[in-house]
Amino acid sequence: MNAVKVAAIDLGTVSSRLLCAEVRNGQIAASTKHTVITDLGERVDADGVFVPAAIDRVVQACTEFVREAREFGVRYVCCTLTSAARDVSNGDELLDRLRGLGLVPQVIPGEVEARLTFYGVAHDFAGERIAVADSGGGSTELVVGRALDDRLELVCVESLNIGCRRVTERFFSSTPPSADELDEAAAWARAQFEPYWAGLSDRPERLVAVGGTVTTLVAMVHELVEYDSHFVHLRDLTIEQIEGGIERMRSLSVEQIAELPGIQAKRAPVILAGAVIMRELMRAGGYGRLTVSENSLLAGAAATVYETVVSGRTVIGWVPELSVR
Numbered sequence: 001m002n003a004v005k006v007a008a009i010d011l012g013t014v015s016s017r018l019l020c021a022e023v024r025n026g027q028i029a030a031s032t033k034h035t036v037i038t039d040l041g042e043r044v045d046a047d048g049v050f051v052p053a054a055i056d057r058v059v060q061a062c063t064e065f066v067r068e069a070r071e072f073g074v075r076y077v078c079c080t081l082t083s084a085a086r087d088v089s090n091g092d093e094l095l096d097r098l099r100g101l102g103l104v105p106q107v108i109p110g111e112v113e114a115r116l117t118f119y120g121v122a123h124d125f126a127g128e129r130i131a132v133a134d135s136g137g138g139s140t141e142l143v144v145g146r147a148l149d150d151r152l153e154l155v156c157v158e159s160l161n162i163g164c165r166r167v168t169e170r171f172f173s174s175t176p177p178s179a180d181e182l183d184e185a186a187a188w189a190r191a192q193f194e195p196y197w198a199g200l201s202d203r204p205e206r207l208v209a210v211g212g213t214v215t216t217l218v219a220m221v222h223e224l225v226e227y228d229s230h231f232v233h234l235r236d237l238t239i240e241q242i243e244g245g246i247e248r249m250r251s252l253s254v255e256q257i258a259e260l261p262g263i264q265a266k267r268a269p270v271i272l273a274g275a276v277i278m279r280e281l282m283r284a285g286g287y288g289r290l291t292v293s294e295n296s297l298l299a300g301a302a303a304t305v306y307e308t309v310v311s312g313r314t315v316i317g318w319v320p321e322l323s324v325r
Helices: 052-072 091-099 110-125 164-171 179-198 212-221 239-249 254-258 265-285 297-310
Strands: 003-011 015-024 027-037 076-081 105-107 130-135 140-147 152-160 206-210 235-238 289-292
Touching (some): 003 297, 027 052, 027 297, 052 076, 076 091, 110 297, 130 265, 140 179, 164 179, 212 235
Parallel strands (some): 003 076, 206 289
Antiparallel strands (some): 003 015, 130 140, 235 289
């Protein structure tokens, strides 16, 4: 089987994402992406349940994703849910509605999320020992390792309950937050990350970061009027640039942040907290810069779906349940 058309759907705390890909001999030959900010994690940290409007937003996005996958000619679909779905008591309400669309939704553990993300990123850094950070709305996954021809060598795979939506709701009473609220959020974030880096005997020289926070920060720093994924992919982001973004946003309202070049209006409520998280992650690890990757869990999931279909064995050691078209 030389070519397989697959789709990966990732339903995160802030955004819902689709990757449709034609995979040939394990490599993505053609693909399309679609991201919708659905804010599934709205009030999850405070209440422990999905609000009905958030479920509706995700189902609406997935209805469109299913249509797009059909038009792309997809045969196999993987649908994963991450941090927000791990934290709620009413997750079945969303899962049942997704099943009604013909999907097979899976709430994946943080370690599987981290492995999928590392696998998606590592193709650009073959053989290089790297640290990968995926900071989302509800959690941050951290992995250190390297990708070899037929396997991953991973150490320190960890998922921490710290993300931009969680920090915003937990620490900011308003936007702009007070100076004390910003300081408290930063101190809390750094305390989450310090034990991880302290547990590494040999910190990799390169830190690679994925997710909407870092891609948005690149767009803001370079004032991209229109988002350009080719420009963003593998672009370096320094801790001074992130600090500059924080200083620029810390006294602005959500509406004012949304007007900044490079900022999506729906991400404006959580981007300040996301920037604080990334700054504290870098401080705790002793990094002055990171490399931003447009590849992520979706790319890792597409490769894993292909491996599942072709051989039933996967590089990351997790076999997804698939819906077949």
